Amino acid sequence: MDLLSDAINVMRTGRPHSSEIRKHAPWAVRAEPFSGTGFHVVLEGTCWLIPPAGAAIALSVGDVLCLPHGCGHALADSPSTTLTGAPSASLREMSPSAEDGEGATTVLLCGAYTLDQTRPHPLFEELPEVIHLPARLGHRTPLHTAVSLLGDEIAHPVHGTEAVVSALLDIMLLYILRAWFDEQTDDGRATGWAATLRDPAIGAALRHIHQDPAVQWTVEALGAKAGLSRAAFSRRFTSLVGKPPLGYLTWWRMTLAAQLxxxxxxxxxxxxxxxxxxxxxxxxxxxxxxxxxxxGRYRQQSRR
Incomplete structure (x- = not known):
């Protein structure tokens, strides 16, 4: 089983959406915080991300920006551009949220995924407010291929575009998160889930938990799957995952049950x-x- 895919699938609600935004300087748009994950890709020109806290981030062609926790933010042609007007309620409404001028053109591909943030997978809890993946020649080729395909489908919709866009958006999120986790392990000092995804022993135990949650697992049995003694496995699992083995097993069972x-x-x-x-x-x-x-009550309330 794929731990990263599982983490996304148990949190997913509704369908992802995306749009292309074309602006002419001076311009600025704002988005309210929302329950989900959003992304922006610069297809043409340059712009700046203005986060709720911290310094503005310069973006150029090919840069990918992800907001894993759906924090409120703004995009503008310059950090000095005044943010006027009410912020949009969501990423899908960003395009009409502000007037723009007649200067340099910026084209953005924007998307959002609706996620249940009330019980996030611990893998998501470790992600920063903003993930910036600058464009670098020869790096992240699959991600940029997906960006190109998605941009073409949105710009030139034909039969089947709706299904293609939905599939490409799913791929985009996986590629973005995979790229970020890979970068955390490049220097060999990764901790938490970045290290967990690369740890063969703990990864093996997690795959068995995810694949067969109904099995009456014991710490000894999971340790055997990891090739470690009971004590060594328990210490290593708890250190990396943040929960003891049986604690994570119970958490995963309940999270999977809620999704079902x-x-x-x-x-x-x-x-x-x-x-x-x-x-x-x-x-x-x-x-x-x-x-x-x-x-039964949970099922009723979740479908309102």
Whole structure:
């Protein structure tokens, strides 16, 4: 199983969306914070990201910018351009949010993914507010290929474009996060999930947890999958993942159960069995302890 894909899938709600924005200096647009992850790619010209805190970031052609936690932000042709007007409610509304001038042209590809941030995967919790991936010749070729394909589909829609765009947006997010995690391990000093994704022993144990959450795993059994003694495995797992092995197992079972309840019509008994509970009563008790709601009630509320 792919841990990065799993982390995204359990948080995903709704469909991703994207648009192309064309501006002429002087211009500035703002976006409110939102529950999800957004990205911007500079297709033409230059601009600046103005984050809610910290220094502005210069962006040029080919640069990819990701906002993993959906923080509010602004984009402008210059840090000195005045931000006027009300901020847009979301990234999809950024285009009409401000007037622009008649100067140099900037073209941006912008997109957003709606995610359930109430129970984020710990992998996401470690991500910074802003991920900036500058364009470098010969680097991140798959990411920039996806950008090119996405830009073409949006600029020249034809039959099947809606499905193609949705698939390319999913690919984009994976490529962006993969690139960031890879950069954290380049100097050999990675910690947390950046190190976890590269650790063969702990990675093996996590893959078994994700692939077979219904198995009645013990620390000894998971340690054997990792090729480590019980004590060594427990220390290493807890240090990297941030939770002890069985703590993470329970967390993953409950998170997967919530996704199944939210996104499928599977009976509660089936969800219980899929997540390692032979008794629907025991599952409902564990689920309510985690979420404060019975499984059926959670399903109803998540679909309103």
């Amino acid at each position: 309840l939210r996104d499928s019509d599977k009976p509660v008994q089936t969800v219980a069995q899929r997540t390692g509970y032979t008794s629907e009563f025991a599952f409902a008790k564990a689920f309510k302890r985690e979420y404060g709601l019975a499984p």
